[in-house]
Amino acid sequence: MSQRTKMIAEIWGYRGWNVTSVTYERPDGRIVTLIEGFLLPADVKIVLHVERRWTSRCANCGAITSKVHEQLKARRWRDLPWAGREAEIEYAPVRVACKRCKTTNVELLAWADPYQRQTQRYQQHLALETASMPVQHVAALHGLD
Numbered sequence: 001m002s003q004r005t006k007m008i009a010e011i012w013g014y015r016g017w018n019v020t021s022v023t024y025e026r027p028d029g030r031i032v033t034l035i036e037g038f039l040l041p042a043d044v045k046i047v048l049h050v051e052r053r054w055t056s057r058c059a060n061c062g063a064i065t066s067k068v069h070e071q072l073k074a075r076r077w078r079d080l081p082w083a084g085r086e087a088e089i090e091y092a093p094v095r096v097a098c099k100r101c102k103t104t105n106v107e108l109l110a111w112a113d114p115y116q117r118q119t120q121r122y123q124q125h126l127a128l129e130t131a132s133m134p135v136q137h138v139a140a141l142h143g144l145d
């Protein structure tokens with residue numbers, strides 16, 4: 001891991017997960033290449049590509065389980081903005097076969113509850129904002145429908 005990705009992983013702040021790379025994307029999904037001496041346009045978002053460091057866990061019961069039932073496609077979760085810039089996490093989770101609870105579940109993720117498309121901390125942030133302003137204002141502020 002380079003010094004840069006190590007630093008980004010520390011800021012990101014989930015133990016047991018590494019940030020393997022960072023990409024920058026325009027709203028239409030096009031990748032933006034960093035050019036030294038030029039600042040990123042304000043509408044470019046940060047995408048953190050991450051990987052698990054340790055054995056997977058069952059999201060249903062929390063048991064450590066190394067039996068992979070199925071490799072799923074990469075997904076994204078919206079995270080708190082980074083310095084005002086939209087940020088997303090990209091990861092391809094696995095579905096694990098849990099011996100303890102005898103189910104197959106998507107693995108436990110440090111940042112999000114099952115079936116959610118936003119990180120827990122982003123959801124908490126939105127909840128706090130809706131406590132102090134109308135929901136429509138919060139949605140407009142974050143570009144949510």
Ligand SMILES: [Zn+2]
Nearest residue numbers: 058061098101
């Ligand atoms: Zn389980």
